[in-house]
Amino acid sequence: MSNSRGDFLLALRDGVPLGVSVFSFGLVYGVMALQAGLSLTEGAVMSLLVFAGASQFIAVGMIGAGATASAIIITTLLVNMRHLLLGASLGQYLRNEKSTKLAVLAHFLTDESYALSILRFQQRPATAAYYLGAGLTIYVTWLMGSLLGMAMGATITNVERYGLDFVFLATFIGMVIPQIKSKNLLVVCLVAAVTSVVTALLIPGNWYIIIAALLAAAVGVVGEKNDTRNISDSAGHGHCDLSNQSTLDGAGGKG
Amino acid sequence: MAIVTYLTRAPLMVLVGKVKLPRQLENYLKYMPVAILTALVAPGLVVKDDQQLNLTWNNPYLPAAFVAGLLAWRTKNVFWAMVSGVGTVIVLRALMGQ
Numbered sequence: 001m002s003n004s005r006g007d008f009l010l011a012l013r014d015g016v017p018l019g020v021s022v023f024s025f026g027l028v029y030g031v032m033a034l035q036a037g038l039s040l041t042e043g044a045v046m047s048l049l050v051f052a053g054a055s056q057f058i059a060v061g062m063i064g065a066g067a068t069a070s071a072i073i074i075t076t077l078l079v080n081m082r083h084l085l086l087g088a089s090l091g092q093y094l095r096n097e098k099s100t101k102l103a104v105l106a107h108f109l110t111d112e113s114y115a116l117s118i119l120r121f122q123q124r125p126a127t128a129a130y131y132l133g134a135g136l137t138i139y140v141t142w143l144m145g146s147l148l149g150m151a152m153g154a155t156i157t158n159v160e161r162y163g164l165d166f167v168f169l170a171t172f173i174g175m176v177i178p179q180i181k182s183k184n185l186l187v188v189c190l191v192a193a194v195t196s197v198v199t200a201l202l203i204p205g206n207w208y209i210i211i212a213a214l215l216a217a218a219v220g221v222v223g224e225k226n227d228t229r230n231i232s233d234s235a236g237h238g239h240c241d242l243s244n245q246s247t248l249d250g251a252g253g254k255g
Numbered sequence: 256m257a258i259v260t261y262l263t264r265a266p267l268m269v270l271v272g273k274v275k276l277p278r279q280l281e282n283y284l285k286y287m288p289v290a291i292l293t294a295l296v297a298p299g300l301v302v303k304d305d306q307q308l309n310l311t312w313n314n315p316y317l318p319a320a321f322v323a324g325l326l327a328w329r330t331k332n333v334f335w336a337m338v339s340g341v342g343t344v345i346v347l348r349a350l351m352g353q
Contacts, residue, residue, distance in 0.1 A: 024334050049257035054288070058295060059256060076256050079291050081284050083263035106265035166316060166344045167337060169299045170323040174336025176292040177327035188286050192293035200298035201306055212294035213287065220286030221279070 004129040011116065011133025018112045019141040022053075026142045028167055029056055030149015035165075036064035040150050047146040051107065051139060054175065055079045058209075061168050067205070075209055086114040093117075093126035101128065108135025184223040192216035296320075313351070319343035 026047070033043035038060065050056055055076045062072050086109055094102060105128060116134040117126075180186050196212035203211075300316045303309045310317070323340030330336070 021332075021334060028337060046256070050260050052260050054292065055256070055260060058291075061295070073256060073259055075291070077259050077263065078287060080260050080263040081287050083260070087264055103265050107261060109264045166319055166341050169296055169316065169320065170337045170340025171333060172292050172296045173320055173323040173340065174327040174333035176289060176296065177324050177336070178331040179289050179292075185286070185289055188289050189293045192290045193297040196294035196297045197301060197308075200302045201308065204306065208298060209291065209294045212297075213291040216290035216294065217283055217286040220290070221282050224282060 004127060007127045007130040008133040011120075011130045012137050014116055014120070015112075015134050015137030018116065019137045022112060022138050023141040023145040025053055025171075026145020027149040027152070028145075028171055029053065029060070030146045030151070031153040032057065032064075032149075032168055033060045033146070034150050034153030036060045038063070038150075040147075043150045044143070044147055047143050050076075051142060052076075052080055052083075052110065053142070054172075057168060057171065071205065071207070071210075078210060078213060083109055086111070090114055090117060090121075090131070093121045094128055094131065097128050105132060105135070108132065108139055110135070110138055112138045184220055187223055188216045188220040191219045315344045315347040315351070318347060 029047070030043060033046070033056075034040075038046070043060075046056055046059070050059075058075055058079060059072050062075065087106065090109070091102070094105075097105075108131075113131065113135040117131045120126075120130055176189065180189055192212050192215075195215050196208045199208035199211050300320050301308055301310060301314070319340045322343045323336045326339040327333070327336035
């Protein structure tokens with residue numbers, strides 16, 4: 001019989017390094033949320049309920065730019081789509097748990113908690129306790145970072161002097177670059193970059209994000225097919241491998 | 256937003272084992288993060304608010320993006336990429352007297 005409590009504590013310990021990155025990431029989010037005009041409550045609630053770093057960053061950026069609610073929701077959906085994969089992948093290990101319990105646990109699914117859990121589950125018996133420990137560690141550090149960031153953000157008035165208008169972009173560059181692990185992914189990135197810029201110049205609003213993303217991802221799939229000699233094995237997962245890296249959104253891809 | 260995000264988390268985690276995403280869909284979603292994040296960043300670097308291109312030397316974002324990218328590539332750490340990028344912007348702006 002697996003030791004639930006032991007696993008839970010083990011996850012807390014394993015989760016510390018990632019937790020630290022997530023915390024600093026949360027700080028950035030907090031400051032940005034404030035800059036975008038969110039109140040302390042709004043920003044905190046978003047971290048509490050959404051708990052998906054990349055999408056929260058994106059949403060906050062879009063709110064600041066005055067995007068429509070539907071555009072934000074669609075973009076959130078697209079960015080967090082990978083949770084479907086993370087959930088499916090992890091769900092196979094936790095299939096013996098009750099559905100209601102899984103439904104609650106699902107809220108803590110992020111790239112980080114996924115990475116922590118999947119690595120462990122591949123070597124030891126999977127327990128919901130471990131996953132919960134991992135998820136909570138990330139959740140708490142994320143919340144703490146967000147709140148502190150929002151509190152600090154209020155004291156920063158001259159945004160540009162501190163280069164804070166660039167925080168969002170710099171963070172995302174930091175998240176994307178390590179993800180480019182193959183020539184195909186590089187192509188996807190370039191296509192997305194060019195398409196988004198061209199679309200942004202031609203079509204007003206934030207549709208360039210969705211259009212460029214849908215197109216670039218499609219290019220990725222085509223590119224993969226063209227590498228006929230390619231790996232058919234690592235398919236299946238398609239999750240962002242963040243076990244060695246600092247955080248990608250709260251949800252990987254995080255988000 | 257929370258609802259939508261939760262909907263990406265819960266359903267499959269609970270249902271999986273019964274439902275398997277079509278392989279093509281899985282492959283497609285695999286590229287989504289890189290695609291979306293890039294689509295987010297690129298225009299932010301070179302497109303000004305009035306939908307004009309800004310590739311002039313006055314744009315501190317370009318060199319800063321290069322620095323951030325370099326740090327990201329080397330350290331694979333979001334934090335350092337962020338700090339170096341922002342730092343570059345601060346320095347450039349100070350130098351340009353903005």
